[in-house]
Amino acid sequence: MLRLYDNITSGNGYKCRWLLTQLDMPFERVEVDIDKAESRTPAFLAINPNGRIPLLRLCPGDYLAESNAILRWIAEGTSFWPDNRRDKAAVLQWLFWEQYNHEPNIATARFWITHKVPMTPERVHALVLKREAGHAALKLMDDHLRHRDWLVGQHCTIADIALYAYTHVADEGGFDLGGYPAVCRWIDRFAQQPNHILITDRVGTDVPYDPATLA
Amino acid sequence: MLRLYDNITSGNGYKCRWLLTQLDMPFERVEVDIDKAESRTPAFLAINPNGRIPLLRLCPGDYLAESNAILRWIAEGTSFWPDNRRDKAAVLQWLFWEQYNHEPNIATARFWITHKVPMTPERVHALVLKREAGHAALKLMDDHLRHRDWLVGQHCTIADIALYAYTHVADEGGFDLGGYPAVCRWIDRFAQQPNHILITDRVGTDVPYDPATLA
Structure with a gap:
């Protein structure tokens, strides 16, 4: 299952959460405490050397960074990505x-x-x-x-x-x-779009942040 | 013919110049004097409200901005854009x-x-x-x-x-x-790639900057 490393206050994270929800794509969500620099730990830097969320785990060991690159990946084959x-x-x-x-x-x-x-x-x-x-x-x-x-x-x-x-x-x-x-x-x-969520909505299946099992 | 609004000192412009040359795609190049704010004139803002170069005219009246979006557009169907x-x-x-x-x-x-x-x-x-x-x-x-x-x-x-x-x-x-x-x-x-050009190389067909005929 897709796993989103995220922070609930982040608009960049919200982009990904919003589109995954809109498309009814199941995903796990890991809340990363950026105020405690949890995205700059050695364990996190090993999965994203840029030390930022959002980060989408496509499968164990394979990560995609940059919110807009993630949006583009998720939108493949949907009406949210134009056909021309x-x-x-x-x-x-x-x-x-x-x-x-x-x-x-x-x-x-x-x-x-x-x-x-x-x-x-x-x-x-x-x-x-x-x-x-x-x-x-x-x-x-x-x-x-x-x-x-x-x-x-x-x-x-x-x-x-x-x-x-x-x-x-x-x-x-x-x-x-x-x-x-x-x-x-x-x-x-x-x-007004169906399935619209707020930036504060904690969607997805909650998975705890655990440096030992980040990957 | 494609027309690139450009500035010879710009790395963002160079990206586009380099790829067009690499692919042997003919293009016109308009040198825009950014030190004289030629990209912020009313005439230029009418074709790019963001007031920046590079700007690629796809055909008269149709413009594409943002160097990396331009790169992506040019690279369509070539080896510079992956197939997976x-x-x-x-x-x-x-x-x-x-x-x-x-x-x-x-x-x-x-x-x-x-x-x-x-x-x-x-x-x-x-x-x-x-x-x-x-x-x-x-x-x-x-x-x-x-x-x-x-x-x-x-x-x-x-x-x-x-x-x-x-x-x-x-x-x-x-x-x-x-x-x-x-x-x-x-x-x-x-x-070392074939057709490599330097950032200072004035490639393309030179077209003068003329506010009256920008579009």
């Missing part, structure tokens, strides 16, 4: 944009605030820049969604899943979504 | 890792230094963090390449192209590659 070359390219464009322009600003701001990371003078300054870049990202999405229901094509794809994860909780990072009406309508639309 | 699901997932994992863990550290440090960006106290501090994270990325690559010729599978894929772009010029960002022997061997191996 041009739309596939557009979805990948959004996925790379999310990891470069959206997540490092909106998700990192949320992480610093909600995980109570010490706000050094450098972080205070960095937060100003993240606020600016994060709002630019939200504006780009709002412009794009003004006359569209979904980011690519006529229905929900993994581009929407990847962007929904941190956009719908952007307020927890100090981003007011009030100025982005098209984004707000898209958030409502997304949440 | 597991290796495809591994390649995408590296591409997302490159944009999140490698490029923002190694490429941005190089950009600040080579483009003579004013080094404010905040940038001086940020550079220290980028140096640390960049070396962690290089170490991860070195460990992975110790017993392998290529990042994924038995031959060069777009994962290698994406990582080569900024790794082989990391010294221009102040990163000494001396401590990464496996990376150095991989860099030599990469450059």
